[in-house]
Amino acid sequence: MSIPADVAVGTELPQQVYRVTRADLVRYAGASGDFNPIHWNDRVATAVGLPGVIAHGMFTMALAGRAVTDWTGDPGALVEYQVRFGRPVVVPDDDAGAEITVSGRVGALLDDDRIRVDLAVTSDGEKVLSLARATVRLT
Amino acid sequence: MALDRDLVGRSYPPSAVYEVGRAKIAEFAAAIGDGSPLYRDAEAARAAGHPDVIAPPTFAIAVSLEAAMVVLDDPDVAIDYSRVVHGEQKFAHHRPIRAGDRLVATTTIDAARTVAGNDLLTARVDLTTEDGEAVCTATSMLVARGET
Numbered sequence: 001m002s003i004p005a006d007v008a009v010g011t012e013l014p015q016q017v018y019r020v021t022r023a024d025l026v027r028y029a030g031a032s033g034d035f036n037p038i039h040w041n042d043r044v045a046t047a048v049g050l051p052g053v054i055a056h057g058m059f060t061m062a063l064a065g066r067a068v069t070d071w072t073g074d075p076g077a078l079v080e081y082q083v084r085f086g087r088p089v090v091v092p093d094d095d096a097g098a099e100i101t102v103s104g105r106v107g108a109l110l111d112d113d114r115i116r117v118d119l120a121v122t123s124d125g126e127k128v129l130s131l132a133r134a135t136v137r138l139t
Numbered sequence: 140m141a142l143d144r145d146l147v148g149r150s151y152p153p154s155a156v157y158e159v160g161r162a163k164i165a166e167f168a169a170a171i172g173d174g175s176p177l178y179r180d181a182e183a184a185r186a187a188g189h190p191d192v193i194a195p196p197t198f199a200i201a202v203s204l205e206a207a208m209v210v211l212d213d214p215d216v217a218i219d220y221s222r223v224v225h226g227e228q229k230f231a232h233h234r235p236i237r238a239g240d241r242l243v244a245t246t247t248i249d250a251a252r253t254v255a256g257n258d259l260l261t262a263r264v265d266l267t268t269e270d271g272e273a274v275c276t277a278t279s280m281l282v283a284r285g286e287t
Contacts, residue, residue, distance in 0.1 A: 031163075031171075032170070033205065058204075075173075080229070102195050
């Protein structure tokens with residue numbers, strides 16, 4: 001993909017749906033070095049008051065970032081990226097796992113040939129990230 | 140326990156060097172399901188203007204979060220790690236992280252406050268090369284939930 005030449009405020013990114021299973025969480029734990037057991041162990045997760053094993057917030061952030069870099073075609077053009085972690089994504093111990101839906105639209109045209117992309121990230125109909133914004137360099 | 144506002148501005152000694160490897164970048168890209176050739180194929184990365192394969196934008200967390208733990212190890216920061224959750228995260232990339240980078244992380248406390256019994260602590264990690272070139276600023280807001 002690449003950014004359309006007539007990009008404007010309101011231009012929408014293709015919506016992406018990512019499926020996350022327990023196996024994905026284990027793999028992300030190894031790759032990122034975040035081995036907090038709330039991301040793979042139900043016993044620990046429920047003991048600290050969670051409904052069950054939850055996805056790493058950073059994993060959700062990474063998936064939402066993919067929606068932007070797949071659209072731009074150049075991951076090196078993402079110069080700023082920030083999120084607030086709201087609700088956790090509970091990942092059941094089955095083959096279906098959880099679904100994370102990412103939509104985005106251009107929220108502003110900035111100086112220096114950059115744009116701001118505002119992301120909406122939900123799972124099971126609930127918003128899981130808020131204030132999720134990426135700044136992308138166009139050239 | 141309330142955080143001491145005097146902590147704001149406190150900076151910690153630079154970390155040991157973290158050398159970014161191609162295999163680690165490819166492993167991270169696979170873990171987030173991102174098939175971009177720029178993470179795996181040095182030729183494709185060079186064709187896009189990078190000296191070597193680059194890392195996904197959130198790869199910096201693999202280096203920065205461990206560096207930020209120096210704050211929680213500070214005896215003046217009275218936070219119970221078992222109650223800590225990740226509140227916010229921000230990356231400002233001065234350029235993409237790439238294979239071969241030898242990164243040094245310097246951590247600074249940007250903000251510390253207590254709101255409704257929860258301790259909010261913002262740690263900024265400046266990632267530079269060994270030679271001092273700015274690469275990425277990774278800012279993590281950590282929330283230590285109060286006893287309820």
